[in-house]
Amino acid sequence: MDTWVLPTLLxxxxxxxxxxxxxLPLLMLSATAHxxxxxxxxxxxxxxxxxxxxLVALLVATGFELTTDLIPGVDNVKSVVGNLTRPLAAAVATGAVFANLDPSAAAIAGLIIGAPTALAFATAQTGTRAASTATTAGAANPVISVLEDIVSFTTALIALVVPVLIPLVLLALGWLIYRAVRRFRSRPAPA
Known part of the structure; x- marks a missing residue:
């Protein structure tokens, strides 16, 4: 059971x-392993x-990522680029936690589990960011960015500490994303 269930949840x-x-999640996984x-x-x-x-490289990359995400305009470009990079990072993170599998099976598990999950959340994040930019002229984007930082950190922390709670966390995140997108889409565009 430990071979598949806990690594899958993590x-x-x-x-x-x-x-x-x-x-950020790769940095947290790196620190946890280190x-x-x-x-x-x-x-x-x-x-x-x-x-x-x-650990050092991920610390620098995380600092750069978190800082540049607060800059209007740059955040949208970074969000679109993230739709390519985030599934790759997720495949690495997921493959890495399948410690008891053959390395090729772990890599395949990372591609099957990690990449689509990250792509789904990255796409939702891009949609939320686009809706925010359209309805607030980007004024709300830094606030949304900080909230996304908190969600990313908290989700990764829960996954590392208590992975059995992840199904509940994912359901809650899905519901919150749905509500956020509906809220931003219902706002009139700025004049």
Whole structure:
């Protein structure tokens, strides 16, 4: 059961978090592996993710990502680019947590579980960002960005600490995304 269920839940949670931020969930996974927190083990072929070099590189990339997402205009471009990069990052994160699988099976699990999950959340995030830009002329985007940072961090943390809660978290996130998109779409565009 540990071979599939817990890694699948952990992978789903990290992938959903990666759908909002490319590097933050990878940084959290890297730190978890590097410092041996929460009993998370990485697949041998993804061991590099727990290295000091990966931790430092992901720290820099996360800082850059979080900072640039607060800049109007840049945030929309980064969001569109994220629709390509986030599924790849999610596939890496998900494949990495299948510690007891053959490396090729872990990579396939990452592609099957991680990439589509991240793409779904990244697409929803892009839609929310587009609706916000259209209805508030981008004024609400920095606030939405900070909320997305919090959601990404919290989802990844729950996945790392208590992965069995991830189905509930994903249901709640789906409902919140649905409500946010409906709310922004019902607003009139600025004059």
């Amino acid at each position: 992978g789903l949670g990290l992938s959903a978090a990666t759908g909002y931020r490319t590097f 410092f041996g927190w929460f009993g998370v083990e990485l697949n041998s072929s993804f061991g590099w993710l727990g290295s000091t070099a990966a």
